[in-house]
Amino acid sequence: MANTEPPLKVRPRIWVGLLIWLAYLALVITIQAASGIPYDAWGESAGNLFFGAGVSLIVATVLLVITTTLLGWWRPALFERERSRHRWPIFVPILTAIAAIMNLTATDWSAYGGAFLAASLALLLVGFTEELVSRGLLLTALRSRLREVWVWLITSVLFGLSHLVNILLGAPDSGTVIQVTSAFLAGTVFYILRRVTGSLIWAMVLHGLWDFSVFATAVGQAGDLAAIANVVELTAGFLGLACVAFVIRGANERTDAPVAPRA
Template identity: 40%
Template structure:
């Protein structure tokens, strides 16, 4: 690693990503409730800010030398921790079967898919990737899970100011629960990639057209179950140093 992981560094990268993402929204005059109205709104308010965020995060991960630590999980969890991610995937599939796509054009589908890939990559790399690595510099694994999931939830609060209204508060809680499910997926599979894929798929399933509200509501108990599993898992982790495997793996070999 080029920079020793510390919570302050992880939080700084997280805040920088938010500044870039929301900066694009401000510059383009975001109308939050109309993001999915047309191909042009999807391109301007969905794809564009995520493209800018991708560039920023790639530069940050490269400069810090945290790519491997961010993408590969050395503290793999038992397979039973994957129960709730599997249920979330199932709910997403069910949601897709309940929607009317008659008003969704081919170009809208293209931007939805590109944007959803961007959401999965950016938000996972920013939170359960680089932020998680930074937190692991000094915190216990339970604190790492709690703070990374809480900050993931809070990153949705500015939606209130951009037109989302008080409903953004509910988004914070829902995102915390979903973030915990994505955390379990990282731990259970040993790779951040699977969390990126599920995250992008879920956003696409929730974003496209209308309908599927009941399925989204059913994800709440799934998220609560994820919290219970995370509490159990992090109790098994105890307070062992969480960064040690990365630090050893990244030590330069003396000539």
């Protein structure tokens, strides 16, 4: 069967993906540090949240859209050529979605003002930005040369390690190390969701929902269900490690596609 996929503007290369990943981290940490608002003070007011986190996510979203368009990588970044033959691992991201709903149920919504809620909605952009960088553009670049098992492992490890920058913003060392481990597991869950559904979009939605739900429980006095949600989410991550081999098996997603000729 002839290849009907549109040619890419720039041929995927590993160094391009790594450069985008590093540039994204540098951009976010620079804007957030310039705000002068410590990481643990974001939840104190709508202004702290918007200028401490929201502005960096908005700027990153715009620049990532421009970058992906210039590269011509939208299709491989957002869509699989073929979905995983094994669909049953979908239960893993479903568990994470249930955990997010549990968090939202346990949230003290009475502690939210209108302005604070509006500012916190900007956190939903983290699903778009971090997924497009890690399991979109970086994944596309890695697939140009590496076997799929390495694509999963490297994208998940780097996604976890990217959370180390929170230390520079004032986050506690011990808590950040735990966050790095949790993010690696979550990255595996999001990778499974991409492979099973055939699209990164669902991973973007789930990622944004989970991060928003975690922040929501930190406002006011969360119910006991939030503690259970953390256990469910962590369990989903470990189950993801046990299941990820099944969605990797048979993957044929190499991105050594032809480059579009220049006009």
